[in-house]
Amino acid sequence: MKKSAATPSFRPLYEQIKVLLTRSLVSGEWKPGEAIPSELELASRFRVSQGTVRKAIDELASEHILMRRQGKGTYVASHNEPSYQYRFLRVIPDSGEKVAPRNLFFGLERHKGAGEPARALRLKAGASVIAFKRVMSFGGRPLILDDIVLDASLFPGLTLAELEEFGGSVYSFYETVFGIRMIRAEEWLRAVSADGVAATHLKVAPGTALLSVDRIAFTYGDKPVEWRRGLCVTDGYAYFNELS
Amino acid sequence: MKKSAATPSFRPLYEQIKVLLTRSLVSGEWKPGEAIPSELELASRFRVSQGTVRKAIDELASEHILMRRQGKGTYVASHNEPSYQYRFLRVIPDSGEKVAPRNLFFGLERHKGAGEPARALRLKAGASVIAFKRVMSFGGRPLILDDIVLDASLFPGLTLAELEEFGGSVYSFYETVFGIRMIRAEEWLRAVSADGVAATHLKVAPGTALLSVDRIAFTYGDKPVEWRRGLCVTDGYAYFNELS
DNA sequence: GAGTGGTCTAGACCACCCC
DNA sequence: GGGTGGTCTAGACCACTCT
Numbered sequence: 001m002k003k004s005a006a007t008p009s010f011r012p013l014y015e016q017i018k019v020l021l022t023r024s025l026v027s028g029e030w031k032p033g034e035a036i037p038s039e040l041e042l043a044s045r046f047r048v049s050q051g052t053v054r055k056a057i058d059e060l061a062s063e064h065i066l067m068r069r070q071g072k073g074t075y076v077a078s079h080n081e082p083s084y085q086y087r088f089l090r091v092i093p094d095s096g097e098k099v100a101p102r103n104l105f106f107g108l109e110r111h112k113g114a115g116e117p118a119r120a121l122r123l124k125a126g127a128s129v130i131a132f133k134r135v136m137s138f139g140g141r142p143l144i145l146d147d148i149v150l151d152a153s154l155f156p157g158l159t160l161a162e163l164e165e166f167g168g169s170v171y172s173f174y175e176t177v178f179g180i181r182m183i184r185a186e187e188w189l190r191a192v193s194a195d196g197v198a199a200t201h202l203k204v205a206p207g208t209a210l211l212s213v214d215r216i217a218f219t220y221g222d223k224p225v226e227w228r229r230g231l232c233v234t235d236g237y238a239y240f241n242e243l244s
Numbered sequence: 245m246k247k248s249a250a251t252p253s254f255r256p257l258y259e260q261i262k263v264l265l266t267r268s269l270v271s272g273e274w275k276p277g278e279a280i281p282s283e284l285e286l287a288s289r290f291r292v293s294q295g296t297v298r299k300a301i302d303e304l305a306s307e308h309i310l311m312r313r314q315g316k317g318t319y320v321a322s323h324n325e326p327s328y329q330y331r332f333l334r335v336i337p338d339s340g341e342k343v344a345p346r347n348l349f350f351g352l353e354r355h356k357g358a359g360e361p362a363r364a365l366r367l368k369a370g371a372s373v374i375a376f377k378r379v380m381s382f383g384g385r386p387l388i389l390d391d392i393v394l395d396a397s398l399f400p401g402l403t404l405a406e407l408e409e410f411g412g413s414v415y416s417f418y419e420t421v422f423g424i425r426m427i428r429a430e431e432w433l434r435a436v437s438a439d440g441v442a443a444t445h446l447k448v449a450p451g452t453a454l455l456s457v458d459r460i461a462f463t464y465g466d467k468p469v470e471w472r473r474g475l476c477v478t479d480g481y482a483y484f485n486e487l488s
Numbered sequence: 489g490a491g492t493g494g495t496c497t498a499g500a501c502c503a504c505c506c507c
Numbered sequence: 508g509g510g511t512g513g514t515c516t517a518g519a520c521c522a523c524t525c526t
Binding site for chain 1: 515522
């Protein structure tokens with residue numbers, strides 16, 4: 001494979017390889033959890049050196065899209081894997097020890113998208129959404145009340161029963177049942193006062209200060225797929241973030 | 245340079261180069277904002293190939309410790325540079341446009357470290373700290389009230405007058421005046437109710453929900469140097485975070 | 489031992505910056 | 508034109524995993 005000579009702005013070969021690899025991921029040629037071909041195989045398939053494939057894979061691995069395992073191979077990252085199960089959950093107990101969360105789902109509705117969620121999901125006017133709620137509990141204590149809105153066209157026939165039955169994380173569910181892999185997310189955090197509804201679900205006094213977390217989650221190609229607003233009790237727990 | 249044969253667990257060469265580079269940074273051989281020697285020069289100094297130096301520099305650059313500029317050279321990252329001025333500030337207006345913040349400093353005290361700040365800074369019993377407060381305003385509106393605590397041994401003779409006179413960001417000040425470069429930080433976010441003091445400084449009603457941000461900031465070698473607690477108004481502003 | 493990713497080298501050439 | 512980082516190659520060898 002030669003670098004195309006006519007490109008106005010220079011694009012390195014390894015970026016083109018990244019595009020090709022991503023294409024195979026989107027198309028489902030390699031599924032979450034599976035191994036992709038070895039570096040040497042890919043090098044010969046794309047007619048480039050192993051080093052160039054390596055650089056492309058390196059970047060995809062640093063974006064948590066692929067996962068390398070020395071001596072075994074390179075795998076498609078999956079929210080099903082234990083280490084990735086709650087990859088985007090930043091709320092942790094002050095003590096540091098990790099507790100497995102429990103989910104309770106309710107309030108599923110389908111309607112026309114509108115307002116902030118519709119804008120976040122870049123929906124066309126009149127496009128449908130699926131909305132539902134979830135209470136997440138740690139050690140039996142309700143800590144997070146989520147309002148979740150999905151682009152309905154990507155999750156046909158989703159039901160609460162399926163969600164409850166599934167058991168694992170919501171993103172693991174999207175991936176396993178609908179083939180939608182969440183790649184990255186953006187969050188906006190604010191402090192708010194608990195209204196009556198939130199207070200009831202989270203078992204705190206109305207007016208209690210809560211952490212409000214708005215999130216947009218993206219799949220391949222930076223396509224927004226899920227909007228959510230979480231209200232979180234931060235007594236004994238905190239949202240942890242590392243800056244670098 | 246040969247790989248040492250006796251090491252029980254394998255350490256790649258480029259990691260040793262990273263250590264050597266970091267050593268030169270700590271010692272002040274290359275100062276913030278300055279260029280370090282070229283890759284070929286470093287390769288011959290360390291008796292390794294350019295590729296190995298490259299990999300070491302790549303990692304330091306991804307940690308924002310060095311900064312590459314194609315065609316010019318590799319530079320020591322600095323909080324003085326415009327793009328890094330408020331590198332760790334994640335609070336942004338909902339509109340997205342960036343407003344230059346203004347700082348007001350007050351309440352400086354020196355005393356024996358105690359409690360949470362002392363633990364965070366891993367101080368020995370009886371070691372001294374410098375504590376001061378700061379109100380950060382955006383567009384004339386006070387938004388963040390910070391309580392900042394420093395390991396006193398590293399900031400001899402620090403005064404409020406110096407801080408005020410300096411003008412730029414606090415980390416830029418630490419770096420320029422005391423040669424302490426902040427490399428990374430950890431933050432814990434919670435929602436709290438404004439007490440009387442915070443309400444007064446931030447011009448909100450007592451009891452208003454505020455975002456509380458605890459931070460530990462580290463210099464080279466993961467040494468904790470600064471602890472702070474920020475209380476932040478999130479009306480028209482939010483703490484933005486990107487998950488990947 | 490065979491296969492995979494990980495390291496290291498040496499050399500060629502390209503894109504960018506500045507003189 | 509000369510220097511710097513950036514890309515790409517080809518090949519050797521090492522560390523890790525599984526059979």
